[in-house]
Amino acid sequence: MTVTKENTTIGFIGTGVMGKSMAKNLLKEGYSLNIYTRTKAKAVELIELGAEWKDSVAELAAESNVIITIVGYPKDVEEVYFGNTGILENAKPDTYVIDMTTSRPALAEEIYSYALSKKIYALDAPVSGGDIGARDGKLAIMVGGEQEAYDVVFPILDVMGGNIVLQGQAGAGQHTKMCNQITIASNMIGVCEAIAYAQKAGLEPERVLQSITTGAAGSWSLSNLAPRMISGNYEPGFYVKHFIKDMKIALESAKEMGVMTPGLELSLSLYNELSEKGEENSGTQALIKLFED
Known part of the structure; x- marks a missing residue:
């Protein structure tokens, strides 16, 4: 065909x-x-x-x-x-x-x-x-x-x-997506920590992003989700509940293969906490709320 x-x-x-x-x-x-x-x-x-x-x-x-x-x-x-x-x-x-x-x-x-x-x-x-x-x-x-x-x-x-x-x-696409989600999991923590740090230091987070998105820290999450965090826009581009589902699949697969994933485990625990606060239908950028609290 x-x-x-x-x-x-x-x-x-x-x-x-x-x-x-x-x-x-x-x-x-x-x-x-x-x-x-x-x-x-x-x-x-x-x-x-x-x-x-x-x-x-x-x-x-x-x-x-x-x-x-x-x-x-x-x-x-x-x-x-x-x-x-x-x-x-x-x-x-x-x-x-x-x-x-x-x-x-x-x-x-x-x-x-x-x-x-x-x-x-x-x-x-x-x-x-x-x-x-x-x-x-x-x-x-x-x-x-x-x-x-x-x-x-x-x-x-x-x-x-x-x-x-x-x-x-068959299955290789899903395994690759798990690699993607494992990478994002730790990266989202870093993005939130960076914004919280910038705010505490008295910096303008938007201006900080102008510098760090094009350097070695650059990532899709930093460029696309950090501005939403700063503006308080938590509309879902990707739901918290679905990211939790993905991380659980990745963690299960990693354990079956004997792969260490401490960053993934930490991210999953934080997103579970976020979900328990009623944010399961928010976008993944809502993680910043834990750091602001």
Whole structure:
């Protein structure tokens, strides 16, 4: 199969902060899009832009030849892929399925193996870049699966991403995303400490950022989330609750492999504390509240 706008109908499941923007970009590019989400109201904007609503996962799967999912938790992934009403029992042979949820590497391998038994081609392709990357079509997309399947769906991934890399076999995309989240976990602590320090020293945090974002301390979180912290903007580009989920998956995988992750463990404990204070639906930049307290 060669993906063209004429021969491809994309089924899209998941219209959260990032999923909605990703789906919008596919529509703007001219792809036909079937859409399903648990709450139809969340899909209204996409329907108005031309997406076709489907009443169930099964219906969407049967009427699409490329299916993209970006849902909340591994249990949600299992629910949409498996069982009599799931994607893999209802999609036609030669369908391509791309799970862009951050999920367990072992689950990605399970989906791949079962899909292959149905002559369905599965890729795990978690993303990074937050709401801004999703909006601008500049996400980092980390892919696990077969080269042939990757090559087929690359034009679709290219609409949503600016840095797309096939990392290896099934599960490799998820393992790479764990590396990403482990890096962010410690970095977010450093960003918060730096802002708190700047404020205590009587500096103007915005001016401090002008100096340190372009030096050795530079990072995506420092450039994009630190300004939100300073302005008191805690709207979610990425939810605290989802970051906690990701860190737990990373910690579980690291322990299985015998890898030390003290920075990850500290970050998880701080975000758990933040969540217990009622901030689970805030953006990850809300961590600064612990340092201000």
